Amino acid sequence: MNTALLLGTAVVIVLAVIASLWGRRATPLKKAIAQSIEIHNVAPIVEAMRELKFVDSASTWHKTLGSLWLVYERELAAKLLIEAASMHTSDVIVTWTQRIVEVEPEHALKWLGREFILEKLQLPDDAIPVAPPRKGQRATKKPKKK
Numbered sequence: 001m002n003t004a005l006l007l008g009t010a011v012v013i014v015l016a017v018i019a020s021l022w023g024r025r026a027t028p029l030k031k032a033i034a035q036s037i038e039i040h041n042v043a044p045i046v047e048a049m050r051e052l053k054f055v056d057s058a059s060t061w062h063k064t065l066g067s068l069w070l071v072y073e074r075e076l077a078a079k080l081l082i083e084a085a086s087m088h089t090s091d092v093i094v095t096w097t098q099r100i101v102e103v104e105p106e107h108a109l110k111w112l113g114r115e116f117i118l119e120k121l122q123l124p125d126d127a128i129p130v131a132p133p134r135k136g137q138r139a140t141k142k143p144k145k146k
Helices: 002-023 028-039 043-051 058-070 074-087 091-103 105-112 114-120
Strands: none
Touching (some): 028 043, 028 058, 058 074, 058 091, 074 091, 074 105, 091 105, 105 114
């Protein structure tokens, strides 16, 4: 009985390991994300999205942008967002534009460009597309004393 219990436990453990590895296998898109991070260029991701016919998938764009964001490849995520916007239109583009502007206001204009931000967030031309100052920062400079 002890042997049967040990054998059963071993089978369960082996199956759990196989299931875990199966779920983590590298897909072409995951490989493209890793390659893009390595070379700091979104071309492999864009190519994989086209080959896999994921260009029209809002959820795939969202997950891919999120993958870059979570590993702090935020400039790369911004570059991918611009590429995504040229091929796909959905709320995902607006959502990620807002996120970049809100979380990385000091870089958003440089990474995305003023026109892109104004267009995607549907702001008037005279709007300054940056997030409010963070805690401890001033919204404007102190006036100089005369």
